[in-house]
Amino acid sequence: MGREVRRVPLDFDWPFNKIWDGFLSPDRFDEEKCPDCANGYSPRAQNLYDLWYGKIPFDLATTGSTPWGPDTPAIRTRAEQNIANAPEYYGSGEPAIVREARRLADLFNGSWSHHLAQEDVDALVAGERLHDFTHTWTRENGWQPKEPPVVPTAAQVNEWSLAGLAHDGINASVVIRARCEREGIDDTCPTCKGYASLEKYEGQRAEAEAWEPTEPPKGDGWQLWETVSEGSPISPVFAAAEELADWMSSPAYTWGAVKADSDRPSYESALSFVKSGWAPSFVSTAQTGVVSGVEWIGAQGD
Known part of the structure; x- marks a missing residue:
């Protein structure tokens, strides 16, 4: 869980904090709840x-x-x-x-x-x-x-x-x-065979298991995404890495625990993170205590 930088088209216009549809399993794979158990147990x-x-x-x-x-x-x-x-x-x-x-x-x-x-x-x-x-x-x-x-x-x-x-x-x-x-007793629900749900049509489960997520389109832009959920954008798309780093070190960046100026990374730390591409939400070490993942990534370049 954390934040990552994605390269997307400059005109990419997916709503902030909305999980990218391609990361979500389609509703058609939702099965019927088993009528005889709560979680697959006998x-x-x-x-x-x-x-x-x-x-x-x-x-x-x-x-x-x-x-x-x-x-x-x-x-x-x-x-x-x-x-x-x-x-x-x-x-x-x-x-x-x-x-x-x-x-x-x-x-x-x-x-x-x-x-x-x-x-x-x-x-x-x-x-x-x-x-x-x-x-x-x-x-x-x-x-x-x-x-x-x-x-x-x-x-x-x-x-x-x-x-x-x-x-x-x-x-x-x-x-x-x-x-x-x-x-000497079976531990599995005989109705659903332990799945806690029943297929709405034959082969539904196999289709769901074969499904793979679809990545957002790639392009020349630079955009910050959160990965605490399946993944969603949390910044505008910028034409250069330096522009995204500048935005992350400005008052415009308020995602998650970032609420005050003291919570924001420096421009140098943000740029190191942007070039690295990913950081956890937080890092805790004996030397630093609990710090943001972006600041920690930035410190690695010092």
Whole structure:
């Protein structure tokens, strides 16, 4: 996600902030919603999905897990962070922290995702979904498995899940499908075969899979596009790279987080970015802190 420079015709006139039609899959590929499922799961798998996310009551006894309390260190720490980040919403002081810790404990005790059994953890390890426990990471070699292999306990994984960004939708799917397999039950909706939708006509899905996006026309102009969405123009078309850089360093450039003069790149940074062609929205390093991607690209030329 970020910004990029596209070379388009000088008379290119697509509306600002409107996604280029060629990047959007045509409506004719939209299928009918499956009448028998919400997301491609069988009834039992859907039940497990709802338990995972706490959409229906979860019984800790089913996994043999111990309930969390407001004094659980990870919950207490998270409550303190929430209070510090938004005292105007949560209040302040010890009473607010205790109240928030109780809320978090109740929330986490209500979902399977924070109370896995060892079989669930084993499935995640087999699916290589617990790298924080089973691998080490270095800049030179990336993620590498630990030797000898490590299999974390359910208690370790459950406590880890309280900290924030832990389990995702893939982890949920791995655990749900493994549970269904252990129970000898199909995890897939028999009506739609797991797609959660039905073709309106035979071959519709194959046509959609074969579809490819169409790029905007190419030309001699220089134009700034955002790539946070599928892609849309956010500047006029200019005849020269220097003109686009000048525009980006002027008050006319107000897209996204750019609101004040201090948010805009210098002309030199903007020109470096234009010649580079792409920059992320933001870059964070130990040396610079959080800076705009355009400024970071510009600094690389210093």
